[in-house]
Amino acid sequence: xSNNITGNEVIHQYLRHNKKFPHVLCAGCGHGIVLGTLIRSxxxxxxxxxxxxxxxxxGCSGRLAVYVDFNTVxxxxxxxxSFATGIKMSNPKLNVICIMGDGDAxxxxxxxxxxxxxRNIGVTALVLNNNIYGMTGGQSxxxxxxxSTTMTNPxxxxxxxxxxxxxxxxxxxxxxxxxxxxxVNKLEKIMTQAIERPGFSLVEAITxxxxxxxRKNKYKSPVDMYNWLKKTAVPVERYNxxxxxxxxxxxxxxxxxxxxxxxxxxxYYAMQRGFLKAAAKGGK
Amino acid sequence: MPRRKKRKEIFALxxxxxxxxxxxxxxxxxxxxxxxxxxxxxxxxAARLPKIDDGVFIQMEDEIASMGAVVGASLAGRKAMxxxxxxxxxxxxxxxxxxxxxxxxxxxVNVMRGGPSTGLPTCPAQGDVxxxxxxxxxxxxxxxxxASNVQECLDMTITAFNMAEKYRTPVILLLDEVTSxxxxxIEIPNEGExxxxxxTVPSMPPEWYKPYEETVRGVPPMPxxxxxYRFHVTGLTHDRNGFPTQRPEEIVELMDRIHRKIDQFFYxxxxxxxxxxxxxxxxxxxxxxxxxSAELAVHQARENGVKAGLLKLKTxxxxxxxxxxxxxxxxKTLVVPEMNMGQMSREVKRVNMGRAAVxxxxxxxxxxxxxxxxxxxxxxx
Ligand SMILES: Cc1ncc(C[n+]2csc(CCOP(=O)(O)OP(=O)(O)O)c2C)c(N)n1
Ligand code: SF4
Numbered sequence: 001x002s003n004n005i006t007g008n009e010v011i012h013q014y015l016r017h018n019k020k021f022p023h024v025l026c027a028g029c030g031h032g033i034v035l036g037t038l039i040r041s042x043x044x045x046x047x048x049x050x051x052x053x054x055x056x057x058x059g060c061s062g063r064l065a066v067y068v069d070f071n072t073v074x075x076x077x078x079x080x081x082s083f084a085t086g087i088k089m090s091n092p093k094l095n096v097i098c099i100m101g102d103g104d105a106x107x108x109x110x111x112x113x114x115x116x117x118x119r120n121i122g123v124t125a126l127v128l129n130n131n132i133y134g135m136t137g138g139q140s141x142x143x144x145x146x147x148s149t150t151m152t153n154p155x156x157x158x159x160x161x162x163x164x165x166x167x168x169x170x171x172x173x174x175x176x177x178x179x180x181x182x183x184v185n186k187l188e189k190i191m192t193q194a195i196e197r198p199g200f201s202l203v204e205a206i207t208x209x210x211x212x213x214x215r216k217n218k219y220k221s222p223v224d225m226y227n228w229l230k231k232t233a234v235p236v237e238r239y240n241x242x243x244x245x246x247x248x249x250x251x252x253x254x255x256x257x258x259x260x261x262x263x264x265x266x267x268y269y270a271m272q273r274g275f276l277k278a279a280a281k282g283g284k
Numbered sequence: 285m286p287r288r289k290k291r292k293e294i295f296a297l298x299x300x301x302x303x304x305x306x307x308x309x310x311x312x313x314x315x316x317x318x319x320x321x322x323x324x325x326x327x328x329x330a331a332r333l334p335k336i337d338d339g340v341f342i343q344m345e346d347e348i349a350s351m352g353a354v355v356g357a358s359l360a361g362r363k364a365m366x367x368x369x370x371x372x373x374x375x376x377x378x379x380x381x382x383x384x385x386x387x388x389x390x391x392x393v394n395v396m397r398g399g400p401s402t403g404l405p406t407c408p409a410q411g412d413v414x415x416x417x418x419x420x421x422x423x424x425x426x427x428x429x430x431a432s433n434v435q436e437c438l439d440m441t442i443t444a445f446n447m448a449e450k451y452r453t454p455v456i457l458l459l460d461e462v463t464s465x466x467x468x469x470i471e472i473p474n475e476g477e478x479x480x481x482x483x484t485v486p487s488m489p490p491e492w493y494k495p496y497e498e499t500v501r502g503v504p505p506m507p508x509x510x511x512x513y514r515f516h517v518t519g520l521t522h523d524r525n526g527f528p529t530q531r532p533e534e535i536v537e538l539m540d541r542i543h544r545k546i547d548q549f550f551y552x553x554x555x556x557x558x559x560x561x562x563x564x565x566x567x568x569x570x571x572x573x574x575x576x577s578a579e580l581a582v583h584q585a586r587e588n589g590v591k592a593g594l595l596k597l598k599t600x601x602x603x604x605x606x607x608x609x610x611x612x613x614x615x616k617t618l619v620v621p622e623m624n625m626g627q628m629s630r631e632v633k634r635v636n637m638g639r640a641a642v643x644x645x646x647x648x649x650x651x652x653x654x655x656x657x658x659x660x661x662x663x664x665x
Contacts, residue, residue: 074517074520079379085352086364094509
């Protein structure tokens with residue numbers, strides 16, 4: 001591998017040339033940036049393409065799988081983690097990465113998210129949080145901030161928005177982090193850590209959808225949205241030192257949980273080796 | 285000639301026989317969620333699979349997840365299965381459709397109980413026949429098998445896996461509570477006495493491989509994920525490469541092939557057992573535990589001088605049309621007993637096209653259909 005190749009050249013090695021481009025994403029959408037960080041993370045870790053499985057749900061985020069030259073599975077809405085669990089248990093040597101939207105992961109797939117984290121299955125979950133249902137035209141998602149307007153909340157979102165990080169933490173994930181597509185290098189770094197860590201890792205990537213969310217909520221252009229990310233995101237270390245009243249419109253980013261429990265597949269196969277050894281010795 | 289090794293005999297529950305059959309067929313993955321009256325399948329799998337080399341058992345959080353995990357395992361190269369009952373079957377339908385579209389082989393056992401809704405958890409019924417056929421959305425073929433006794437539970441589970449692998453499709457095994465909770469002596473076949481079919485894997489280099497390409501049988505080879513063949517799997521209508529498409533000619537090509545790979549092989553897929561059908565003037569068409577009652581009724585009718593016969597359906601879908609056609613050459617009356625309001629008699633009538641009289645016997649009270657009930661209708665001619 002040459003040391004002086006550009007980021008784009010790296011990405012070109014991982015795109016599918018036989019796929020009928022152009023892609024489905026709007027110009028200025030943050031989802032492509034997340035995919036870029038994922039590719040560069042995998043590249044820097046030196047994982048062969050054949051050992052990577054990208055499992056995606058349904059939504060704009062779910063479409064990312066089709067463009068990259070890995071083993072890719074575009075599943076049903078909300079169920080990506082269950083497919084990923086079957087794949088990982090069947091072949092624990094594979095690096096299984098699950099791409100989900102916020103509606104995908106937190107609403108219809110909320111139960112699967114909790115249980116994948118509880119089980120601590122060795123999958124890396126990427127939640128692309130754009131605060132909205134992008135693909136279906138801008139209806140509210142569990143991550144839509146209180147007070148903001150959507151197609152199904154024309155008078156403003158009344159209920160509280162879900163905190164993906166707190167949810168994954170509580171459910172027992174080994175690694176939990178949040179990044180934004182404005183802070184690209186940081187996002188790439190935590191993505192790399194997430195993939196390397198055994199057990200269940202979750203990275204929430206805040207990615208703007210100006211088309212559906214921004215347009216209705218005072219962020220008219222992609223630039224407005226990226227400026228919003230720049231302004232609200234603060235490293236978690238700094239966030240923790242802020243006085244209570246200063247925290248309200250700030251969003252902590254960085255790594256929140258790093259644990260080292262063995263992944264479910266690891267524990268299962270260890271148990272099985274025990275049985276097989278005992279049987280070989282003539283036991284039952 | 286070398287003496288055949290004596291078969292192992294066990295006293296087993298229908299559900300237990302399903303597990304034996306699955307393991308003989310090479311099943312190494314079970315993902316499921318418990319529900320009466322299918323739970324024993326899951327419990328026995330939980331005990332057996334971890335002790336088998338590479339066997340994986342996982343209890344998922346619900347039936348939707350169970351189907352997801354099973355399809356994932358199938359894509360990763362496993363022979364995988366799940367088992368459930370009515371309400372769970374309903375939850376599995378979306379991912380069942382996915383398995384059809386992605387052409388992921390797998391076996392889904394549904395031990396029917398009374399419904400709708402949570403209905404009658406411990407009572408027998410055959411109310412999911414049309415759900416098995418049309419439960420998921422869209423136009424698609426489906427293979428649905430059934431069994432009427434414990435030995436058949438074993439045999440048909442092996443058949444289900446073989447058909448799933450041969451045709452790259454999910455196969456549903458529909459049982460009823462009576463069959464799966466009956467305990468009988470069964471024989472475990474020795475290795476070599478039964479066919480074990482495994483999916484064809486590609487032999488061409490990865491660069492040449494197209495995952496959804498046309499082949500002679502209409503069934504493209506299928507490599508396990510992670511074996512060097514990188515491709516895209518999706519529930520969206522896709523082209524030969526697996527990429528989403530909306531081009532009419534590509535849509536039609538895919539849908540045609542998915543139908544044709546099953547239609548071409550009706551002779552292999554449509555399994556029936558014919559009992560005294562040769563000269564039958566009154567012929568019963570039945571499946572599941574009801575076929576057992578029907579068999580007795582047919583023998584009793586013969587003793588009473590009535591030319592009765594039984595067409596026992598082991599394949600429910602695609603409906604064994606040509607077998608019924610053959611019977612219609614002689615039969616003046618068809619009797620269709622079922623533990624539902626007439627879900628299979630619809631198929632019988634569709635093929636009958638007014639040729640014979642069709643008499644239905646329908647029970648929806650959680651009770652079995654008895655031989656005397658069927659005999660009474662046969663005797664009416
Ligand atoms: C079972 C089911 N329900 C609903 C839908 C319709 N649907 C498609 S994408 C989507 C929401 C996508 O939003 P999100 O997951 O946030 O992803 P985004 O498009 O914003 O990236 C919905 C509701 C579906 N495909 N399947
Ligand atoms: S609708 Fe939103 S999330 Fe979807 S591609 Fe456009 S900007 Fe991205």
